[in-house]
Amino acid sequence: MSHPERPVFTPREVVSELDRDIVGQDKAKRAVAIALRNRWRRRHVPEHLRDEIAPKNIIMIGPTGVGKTEIARRLARLAQAPFIKVEASKFTEVGYVGRDVESMIRDLTELAINMVKHEQAERVEAQAARKAEDRVLDELLKAPGGRKGGYFAVGPDGAIAPTGGSEDREALRRKLRDGELDTHEIEIDAQAGGPGMPLGVLGGGPGMEEIGQQIQDMFSKLPGLGGGKTRRKSVTVKEAMRLLTGEEADKLVDMERVVELALERVQQSGIIFLDEVDKIALSGGRGGGQGPDVSRGGVQRDLLPIVEGSTVSTKHGMVKTDHILFIAAGAFHETKVSDLIPELQGRFPIRVELDALGEAEFLRILQEPKSSLIKQYEALLATEQVTLQFSDDALAEIARVAYEANTRLENIGARRLHTVLETVLEDISFKAPEMRGQTVQVDAALVRARLGGVLEDEDLSRYIL
Ligand SMILES: Nc1ncnc2c1ncn2[C@@H]1O[C@H](COP(=O)(O)OP(=O)(O)OP(=O)(O)O)[C@@H](O)[C@H]1O
Numbered sequence: 390m391s392h393p394e395r396p397v398f399t400p401r402e403v404v405s406e407l408d409r410d411i412v413g414q415d416k417a418k419r420a421v422a423i424a425l426r427n428r429w430r431r432r433h434v435p436e437h438l439r440d441e442i443a444p445k446n447i448i449m450i451g452p453t454g455v456g457k458t459e460i461a462r463r464l465a466r467l468a469q470a471p472f473i474k475v476e477a478s479k480f481t482e483v484g485y486v487g488r489d490v491e492s493m494i495r496d497l498t499e500l501a502i503n504m505v506k507h508e509q510a511e512r513v514e515a516q517a518a519r520k521a522e523d524r525v526l527d528e529l530l531k532a533p534g535g536r537k538g539g540y541f542a543v544g545p546d547g548a549i550a551p552t553g554g555s556e557d558r559e560a561l562r563r564k565l566r567d568g569e570l571d572t573h574e575i576e577i578d579a580q581a582g583g584p585g586m587p588l589g590v591l592g593g594g595p596g597m598e599e600i601g602q603q604i605q606d607m608f609s610k611l612p613g614l615g616g617g618k619t620r621r622k623s624v625t626v627k628e629a630m631r632l633l634t635g636e637e638a639d640k641l642v643d644m645e646r647v648v649e650l651a652l653e654r655v656q657q658s659g660i661i662f663l664d665e666v667d668k669i670a671l672s673g674g675r676g677g678g679q680g681p682d683v684s685r686g687g688v689q690r691d692l693l694p695i696v697e698g699s700t701v702s703t704k705h706g707m708v709k710t711d712h713i714l715f716i717a718a719g720a721f722h723e724t725k726v727s728d729l730i731p732e733l734q735g736r737f738p739i740r741v742e743l744d745a746l747g748e749a750e751f752l753r754i755l756q757e758p759k760s761s762l763i764k765q766y767e768a769l770l771a772t773e774q775v776t777l778q779f780s781d782d783a784l785a786e787i788a789r790v791a792y793e794a795n796t797r798l799e800n801i802g803a804r805r806l807h808t809v810l811e812t813v814l815e816d817i818s819f820k821a822p823e824m825r826g827q828t829v830q831v832d833a834a835l836v837r838a839r840l841g842g843v844l845e846d847e848d849l850s851r852y853i854l
Pocket residue numbers: 410411412413414451452453454455456457458459460719720754758802803804
């Protein structure tokens with residue numbers, strides 16, 4: 390629709406992108422890839438059908454530490470649509486202290502606004518840069534020779550007094566473009582702006598969040614509190630160009646149009662990843678109605694209309710949630726999907742289960758992802774000029790120990806790899822600054838030596854691993 394039509398990933402491309410970071414979990418990867426592609430398909434079907442096609446919300450179920458949240462994190466980059474991840478456990482029922490469920494729609498809208506604004510700003514960038522350049526040139530030429538900030542004190546062929554003539558200006562423009570003036574200090578009038586006032590203290594109570602937001606906007610428009618006010622400040626030419634280009638781009642972007650496009654985009658392509666849904670299921674079964682269950686049930690009931698399709702008021706306008714895609718995830722250890730209220734269960738027609746991870750997967754997790762833990766540690770220690778070299782049998786041993794610890798203690802999935810590796814490398818991490826220039830061979834023997842005592846002693850391993 391009114392999207393600038395960017396090439397959208399095919400399901401196969403989405404899966405192969407996810408494969409770069411996440412080992413296994415093919416069913417979940419395929420499900421989210423299809424869901425993403427369906428957003429695009431829907432935008433291309435004949436108008437009369439478009440409104441009929443409801444998003445196929447997904448629920449991902451799987452033990453702790455097997456990649457549910459990781460999939461969401463990586464998906465955010467691939468979605469090419471407004472995408473946020475929220476934790477269901479953060480919400481409380483309307484009327485109680487905490488975030489109300491509708492705030493996720495407001496957050497998503499805010500994100501879409503920024504996304505569209507950014508795109509529009511990119512379009513006018515050349516124009517904005519030209520205007521910024523003129524403002525910088527004005528300042529440079531205004532400054533009397535010799536004064537701090539005056540350019541001509543640093544002229545390459547001795548100081549020349551500026552005449553303000555157009556030749557000077559064009560010569561200066563060339564220098565500016567060539568980056569010759571980058572480190573030169575000048576004074577500019579920059580927008581005071583900056584982050585708004587922290588009004589978090591107002592939180593709590595129904596709708597308070599929104600009221601807080603409105604107050605914040607009100608303040609930011611008042612002169613003296615950041616809105617519209619400029620302040621004279623001294624910066625390098627390079628920084629001045631950056632600040633002023635941003636300012637000019639803001640002026641060139643048509644905010645009304647941005648809001649219009651962003652609202653459209655949220656409603657047609659928005660995606661909300663609802664993590665930790667198991668935390669709002671009712672532990673005592675559906676009938677349970679005590680303590681935290683009262684509030685959990687309330688959050689579910691508040692969620693229902695949003696997932697189902699309703700209209701939420703945001704400061705940019707009304708947002709219809711009918712076509713927003715929801716992807717939920719939860720470990721469901723203590724609760725089951727069937728502990729969610731039936732109406733909500735019904736809104737998540739696609740269920741995918743993630744597999745528990747075994748020793749073989751652990752080994753692959755150490756070896757394959759493009760930013761695997763091993764690569765992270767290697768990079769960290771490289772900053773101390775210490776080279777870590779893991780042998781294959783060391784990785785196999787780490788995977789084995791992690792798996793064994795999960796079986797004997799508690800199954801915390803791939804998170805166990807973090808604790809095991811941390812234990813293995815503790816000593817090296819501590820001493821690295823004194824080991825500059827050294828190469829440390831990490832082999833199975835070293836892994837065993839570091840972990841041997843720990844694994845034997847169950848009490849000890851409970852603490853350490
Ligand atoms: N399949 C996997 N491939 C690569 N890394 C993984 C995989 N599963 C988990 N990890 C790693 O383990 C850690 C925890 O994973 P993640 O946060 O996705 O767990 P989760 O499934 O959301 O668990 P929880 O139910 O406890 O929230 C992350 O650092 C992640 O990189």
